[in-house]
Amino acid sequence: xxxxxxxxxxxxxxxxxxxxxxxxxxxxxxxxxxxxxxxxxxxxxxxxxxxxxxxxxxxxxxxxxxxxxxxxxxxxxxxxxxxxxxxxxxxxxxxxxxxxxxxxxxxxxxxxxxxxxxxxxxxxxxxxxxxxxxxxxxxxxxxxxxxxxxxxxxxxxxxxxxxxxxxxxxxxxxxxxxxxxxxxxxxxxxxxxxxxxxxxxxxxxxxxxxxxxxxxxxxxxxxxxxxxxxxxxxxxxxxxxxxxxxxxxxxxxxxxxxxxxxxxxxxxxxxxxxxxxxxxxxxxxxxxxxxxxxxxxxxxxxxxxxxxxxxxxxxxxxxxxxxxxxxxxxxxxxxxxxxxxxxxxxxxxxxxxxxxxxxxxxxxxxxxxxxxxxxxxxxxxxxxxxxxxxxxxxxxxxxxxxxxxxxxxxxxxxxxxxxxxxxxxxxxxxxxxxxxxxxxxxxxxxx
Amino acid sequence: xxxxxxxxxxxxxxxxxxxxxxxxxxxxxxxxxxxxxxxxxxxxxxxxxxxxxxxxxxxxxxxxxxxxxxxxxxxxxxxxxxxxxxxxxxxxxxxxxxxxxxxxxxx
Numbered sequence: 001x002x003x004x005x006x007x008x009x010x011x012x013x014x015x016x017x018x019x020x021x022x023x024x025x026x027x028x029x030x031x032x033x034x035x036x037x038x039x040x041x042x043x044x045x046x047x048x049x050x051x052x053x054x055x056x057x058x059x060x061x062x063x064x065x066x067x068x069x070x071x072x073x074x075x076x077x078x079x080x081x082x083x084x085x086x087x088x089x090x091x092x093x094x095x096x097x098x099x100x101x102x103x104x105x106x107x108x109x110x111x112x113x114x115x116x117x118x119x120x121x122x123x124x125x126x127x128x129x130x131x132x133x134x135x136x137x138x139x140x141x142x143x144x145x146x147x148x149x150x151x152x153x154x155x156x157x158x159x160x161x162x163x164x165x166x167x168x169x170x171x172x173x174x175x176x177x178x179x180x181x182x183x184x185x186x187x188x189x190x191x192x193x194x195x196x197x198x199x200x201x202x203x204x205x206x207x208x209x210x211x212x213x214x215x216x217x218x219x220x221x222x223x224x225x226x227x228x229x230x231x232x233x234x235x236x237x238x239x240x241x242x243x244x245x246x247x248x249x250x251x252x253x254x255x256x257x258x259x260x261x262x263x264x265x266x267x268x269x270x271x272x273x274x275x276x277x278x279x280x281x282x283x284x285x286x287x288x289x290x291x292x293x294x295x296x297x298x299x300x301x302x303x304x305x306x307x308x309x310x311x312x313x314x315x316x317x318x319x320x321x322x323x324x325x326x327x328x329x330x331x332x333x334x335x336x337x338x339x340x341x342x343x344x345x346x347x348x349x350x351x352x353x354x355x356x357x358x359x360x361x362x363x364x365x366x367x368x369x370x371x372x373x374x375x376x377x378x379x380x381x382x383x384x385x386x387x388x389x390x391x392x393x394x395x396x397x398x399x400x401x402x403x404x405x406x407x408x409x410x411x412x413x414x415x416x417x418x419x420x421x422x423x424x425x426x427x428x429x430x431x432x433x434x435x436x437x438x439x440x441x442x443x444x445x446x447x
Numbered sequence: 448x449x450x451x452x453x454x455x456x457x458x459x460x461x462x463x464x465x466x467x468x469x470x471x472x473x474x475x476x477x478x479x480x481x482x483x484x485x486x487x488x489x490x491x492x493x494x495x496x497x498x499x500x501x502x503x504x505x506x507x508x509x510x511x512x513x514x515x516x517x518x519x520x521x522x523x524x525x526x527x528x529x530x531x532x533x534x535x536x537x538x539x540x541x542x543x544x545x546x547x548x549x550x551x552x553x554x
Contacts, residue, residue, distance in 0.1 A: 003551025
């Protein structure tokens with residue numbers, strides 16, 4: 001018997017089904033429990049919840065399975081024939097599209113895409129939570145077609161799906177009402193081979209928007225994250241995006257080298273974020289050099305990242321957070337010129353991103369879902385002793401330098417930074433496997 | 448847009464989950480034991496005591512084991528740890544003689 005609140009019962013049913021339980025018994029509390037006062041909660045529990053619990057535990061109920069599912073044999077069969085407008089309406093009804101015009105996934109187009117991999121069309125690339133459905137080159141290609149990707153993008157998308165299916169990525173948790181959505185980071189020679197944008201306006205140019213959109217559709221259709229059913233972002237989601245690291249303009253080793261890959265290998269990294277936010281600019285001034293301003297600015301940005309108040313990376317059952325620092329090349333170069341390596345930057349931010357204990361405690365007490373005090377957390381060894389200090393003490397809000405990830409990208413003539421804040425996942429990098437005849441195929445794709 | 452008809456395939460992945468049957472319903476609560484499993488968030492410490500009180504008042508033969516007798520810390524978001532925690536909770540429920548579990552709160 002599972003207790004949910006309004007709007008989350010579909011998610012509970014979906015989660016049960018993905019775990020193999022078709023008829024999960026659910027009792028639904030009416031409304032947003034978090035903001036209800038004790039009398040309202042007591043009344044709602046007595047008037048509506050308890051009887052549902054009794055019924056659920058003592059009576060038999062059944063629900064039909066989800067419509068539109070294909071079995072292994074039927075996945076490649078046409079499911080609809082019609083004009084473009086009719087197909088668009090059908091896909092909208094099935095919630096298979098993101099609301100934008102799309103390229104119809106025909107068997108012919110999917111066949112053209114599948115030429116760009118050596119892997120069998122029905123090979124299991126990953127089983128993607130939360131629906132626990134098999135992603136295959138076929139299903140990846142179908143969504144790539146819809147998104148407007150070119151066939152030549154398929155190897156990158158397959159690697160991205162491998163990353164999404166890796167438990168380190170922990171995709172299962174992105175349905176959070178905080179609104180987490182994926183992004184794609186590309187490294188290595190493939191950036192130039194595919195023309196992935198990594199400079200000015202990176203996420204908006206070249207093939208990047210189509211690649212990001214394809215990942216968003218895969219997360220919807222293969223992983224099964226449907227807005228309002230299992231994808232519960234309170235205010236919704238922007239389109240997933242893709243970017244390349246501007247490796248030529250970076251003073252440091254690129255991101256994938258930090259993850260243990262050879263510089264000459266091509267990789268894709270799946271990350272998540274809650275935001276595509278402001279891009280403040282550090283300036284060199286007479287009293288403070290630009291590199292120092294950049295570091296202080298990044299530390300200030302950290303104090304606005306609400307996921308840090310969930311104590312990520314702390315304790316035996318620590319949750320994940322990933323803070324991705326997008327640094328434009330001039331900012332990265334000014335830091336490197338001042339003697340900072342990437343590891344130095346992370347260490348500095350870990351040590352110096354601080355806020356008054358009273359402010360930290362206020363956020364935790366009044367805006368977080370936890371029901372545990374800071375004192376209890378310190379006593380449990382989850383938070384360090386400094387969180388039992390005086391209200392004006394400045395406490396370090398990052399658990400470790402390791403939750404920071406640095407990517408150099410964007411306009412090589414602008415001095416701006418952006419901090420992407422995502423939760424529950426770790427950036428997960430996979431190598432891109434190219435087909436044996438890649439040279440000929442990519443030449444053909446280039447026309 | 449063009450008006451000629453075309454055939455399309457589903458972009459949905461193939462299911463990989465083996466179906467499991469639901470547990471048998473209790474029939475009635477007489478002489479039964481129910482456990483509470485809470486993950487430490489969304490005010491379960493407020494709702495579970497109310498649910499417990501109402502159920503035991505209504506069904507005097509029912510025993511409810513509070514969430515405090517099970518692990519009830521927040522997290523984790525790591526699949527392997529989540530599975531391990533669920534298995535531990537299920538084993539503990541069995542050990543305590545539970546006929547059913549109420550888990551929550553979800554939001």
